Amino acid sequence: MASSLAMFVCAGLLGPSAAQPPLPQRNRWLPPYWISADPSPWLVTALLLAAIGLAVAGLVLGLRALAGGWRPDPGRLSALGLVAAVAMILVPPMGSADVLVYAAYGRIASLGGDPYRQTASDLAVTGDPIGRAVEAPWQHTTSIYGPLGTAEQWLAARLGDDSTHATVFALATLGALAFVLTGLILDRLAAARSADPAAARTRVALLWSLNPLLLYEVVNGAHIDSIGILFAVGGLALVSRSALLAGLAVGLAIDVKLSFGLFAVALVWALRRAPRRLLALAAGGLLATGLGYAWTGLHAFGQAGTASRFVSFASPWRLLVAPLEAVLDDRLARNVITVLAWLAFALVTLLLAHSLPAAVGTAAGANGAAKATRSVGSPAGSSGWDDPTGVAIRAAAALGLAWLLTATYSLPWYDVVAWAPFALLAASRWDWLLIARTGVLAAAYVPGRVVPLPAVLNQITKQLRGAVAPVLGVALIGIIVRWSGLPWHRRQAPTEPQPPGTPRGSEPPNR
Numbered sequence: 043m044a045s046s047l048a049m050f051v052c053a054g055l056l057g058p059s060a061a062q063p064p065l066p067q068r069n070r071w072l073p074p075y076w077i078s079a080d081p082s083p084w085l086v087t088a089l090l091l092a093a094i095g096l097a098v099a100g101l102v103l104g105l106r107a108l109a110g111g112w113r114p115d116p117g118r119l120s121a122l123g124l125v126a127a128v129a130m131i132l133v134p135p136m137g138s139a140d141v142l143v144y145a146a147y148g149r150i151a152s153l154g155g156d157p158y159r160q161t162a163s164d165l166a167v168t169g170d171p172i173g174r175a176v177e178a179p180w181q182h183t184t185s186i187y188g189p190l191g192t193a194e195q196w197l198a199a200r201l202g203d204d205s206t207h208a209t210v211f212a213l214a215t216l217g218a219l220a221f222v223l224t225g226l227i228l229d230r231l232a233a234a235r236s237a238d239p240a241a242a243r244t245r246v247a248l249l250w251s252l253n254p255l256l257l258y259e260v261v262n263g264a265h266i267d268s269i270g271i272l273f274a275v276g277g278l279a280l281v282s283r284s285a286l287l288a289g290l291a292v293g294l295a296i297d298v299k300l301s302f303g304l305f306a307v308a309l310v311w312a313l314r315r316a317p318r319r320l321l322a323l324a325a326g327g328l329l330a331t332g333l334g335y336a337w338t339g340l341h342a343f344g345q346a347g348t349a350s351r352f353v354s355f356a357s358p359w360r361l362l363v364a365p366l367e368a369v370l371d372d373r374l375a376r377n378v379i380t381v382l383a384w385l386a387f388a389l390v391t392l393l394l395a396h397s398l399p400a401a402v403g404t405a406a407g408a409n410g411a412a413k414a415t416r417s418v419g420s421p422a423g424s425s426g427w428d429d430p431t432g433v434a435i436r437a438a439a440a441l442g443l444a445w446l447l448t449a450t451y452s453l454p455w456y457d458v459v460a461w462a463p464f465a466l467l468a469a470s471r472w473d474w475l476l477i478a479r480t481g482v483l484a485a486a487y488v489p490g491r492v493v494p495l496p497a498v499l500n501q502i503t504k505q506l507r508g509a510v511a512p513v514l515g516v517a518l519i520g521i522i523v524r525w526s527g528l529p530w531h532r533r534q535a536p537t538e539p540q541p542p543g544t545p546r547g548s549e550p551p552n553r
Contacts, residue, residue, distance in 0.1 A: 043100030046254040047126050049093035050262065054133025056081040061090060061489035063139040066175050067205040074134040074211060083495050087503075090136070090488045097254035098481040104248045105473055108241060116243030120229060123251025127222050130262040131214040137454075137490040141264040143180040145172050145202070145209040147187070148195030157185040157192060158342045172199075175206045178492045186345045189334035190273075190297035191266050214264040220272040221261050225251035227275050228465050235403030235432070235466075242402045242466075249465040249473075255454075255480050256461060265455040270298035274305040275462050278438065281309055282431045285319040289326020296327070297334035300346055304445055304459055308437035312430035319430075351376045352451045356486045356511035358519070359383060359450045379450055386448040390519060393526040394440035399468040404432030439463035443472075446479060447519055454483040471525070475518055486511040 057076035058064040060083035065074070104112075135141045146165055147157035149172045155164075163181045165173020185192060194216055202209025228246045236242035250256065260268045277292035288309055295302035306327055313320040335342060353359050359379050366375035442460035446452055457480045464476055486507040489495070495503065 043097065043104065043252060043254050046093045046096035046100055047129065047257065049089055049096065050136075050254065050258050051129055051133055053081075053086055053089040053093070054136055054262065055079075056086065057134075059083070059086040059136075059489070060491055060493055060495060061086045061136040062134050063142055063177055063491060064175070065134055065207040065210055066171050068207050069205065072208060072211060073132045074207075074214070075132060076134055083489060083499055087489050087499060091485055093254065093258070094481060094484045094488070097258070097484075098477055100254065101248065101477050102474075105245075105469065108244055108248065109469060112244070113240045114244060116229070116233075116240055116247060119244060119247035120225065120251055123225055123247060124222055126252060126254075126257050127218045127261050130257050131211070131218045131264075133262070135210065135214065135262055135264045137259060137263050137484075137487060139177040139491050140180070141210050141213055142172075142176045142206070143183070144195050144213055144264070144266060145199065145206060146176045146180075147185045147192060148197070148199030148209065148213075149173065149204075151192055151196040152199040157195075158338060158344065159184060171204055172206050172209060184345045185342070187266060187299055188297040189338040189342065190294055191269065191299060192338065194266065194269050194298075210264065214261070217264050217266070217268040218261050220268045221256075222251070224268070224272045224275050224462065227272075227279050228462060231279055231431070231435075231466055232402055235401065237403070245469065246465045249461055253461065255477075255484055256458065259455040259480075259484055260458055263455055266298060267455050267458050270295045270302045271458040271462050273298065274302045274438075274459070277305055277309055278431060278434050278463070278466075281312060281323075281434055282429070285309075285313060285316075285322035286326040289323040289328075290330045291326075293327040293330025293334075296331050301445070301456070301459065304441040305434075305438050308434045308441055308463075309430075311437045312434035316430070351380065353379060354451045354453060355507045356483055356515070357450055357452055358447070358512045358515035360508065360512045361516070383448055383450045386519070387444055390444040390448055390522055391440055393522050394444055394472075395437070397522075397526045398436055398440055398472055399470040401432040401435035401463075401466050402468055404429060404436070435463050435466045439467055443476060443479075447515055447522075452483075454480055454487055457483070475521060478514065479518060482511050482514050 053059075054062065054074070055076055056062075057078040057080065059081045062076075143162055146162035149165060149170065150157045150160050161182050161184055162173045162176035166176070166181070167173075187195075195213070198209050198212035198216060201212040225246065228250055229243050232242035232246045233239040259265070273291050273295035277288045277295065280291055281288040289306075292302070292306045292309060295305060309323055310320065313323055353363055353376070359382070362379055362382075363375065366378055370378065439460060442463060446457055446460055449456075457476070460476055461480070464473065486503075488503070488506075494500075
């Protein structure tokens, strides 16, 4: 994992490349730093793919070591995670040029404009340097992000003024801070809920704080998803204490990006047997989102509606686009894909809800499904549903992974919606699916910028993004169906847990 992070940093230090957009108005004293080595697309691609491969290997080895009894100092791992996050913002963002359009939206807002009606091209025609820095395909696209996302971009623009370099660094710093705070919340949740706090906290460090895939995609990429996941995880942490505050937190997450509504659904499911707390949750969520969209106006949903029809190249649904468009008009073909995607999302969510392991500190049945348990100090009058945190964590993990695998438009940094709750689940074979999904998608979007590439490299990246990644997505859905343990598969009767030292063949079938 350390080698992976070092290679990411090395790729960043090389300066503008096929993976790294230029940052005009450079201030040599201000991070991020680079040396302008003008690296070839082949070199940058090789470095990033090697780093992604090492990241996957590090995660696999770390989880295997943890299962084998490895117990490092969790506090030291958290500190190393902080160091890694800082290292990732000391070099320029790589893997996409999205951060430039974030800067443009913030610049528009800071100048009194409306990023839901104006685009980077409107800035560029005035000669604004940040507007001119935005790259394809985002020059003519209005903002898809919620009011809190726009507020974060506005703050970065105020801090950076008219400097693309300074504004991007402000965005990266805010995102890194949110990522580190999310890790601290996950760490506290794991420590408070687990009978083996050291193991649970180490798992959080591996899957979140020190996870090179997330540090590259989310922290180095300065993606806004790091802001949304902070509030979403805050909602999970607060639900047992105050449903109202949990609702406010998840409402703020939705105010960053609508997809974080998955966590609202998870909280609703967790409180479904406690009507009063459910109403408090709804009140908090509606208050946060209502105030946010009252500020921006409902036209802020416009681009979100348009984007819902997009199909990303690495999505499994990409395999259906050409066949359907050959027999249907484009609009109808996209509508059919959208309907199929929602049906698949519902099915995969149900399969995962039946099969995922319990959250740490939550009792589980023989098939791995979580059951609510009475927790010490839980509020009275909750109708026996006294541990909503564990139920919400597991529901969020099922919804998050299902959405990543079935959404028509999905990118590797979106994966935070699954990694955060997965870090709080008991270890299981389902971890490998998430590692495979993020690892392959990260590789598929290398080098990342929409720029000309050498012919052979261009063909390789097209195959990774347009063939390997979609086929893997289909394969992962097939694995979920196979592992789901539903009645169409022959199932063994549950057995009692065996004492330590029992031969592997005698373990319960859910292991």
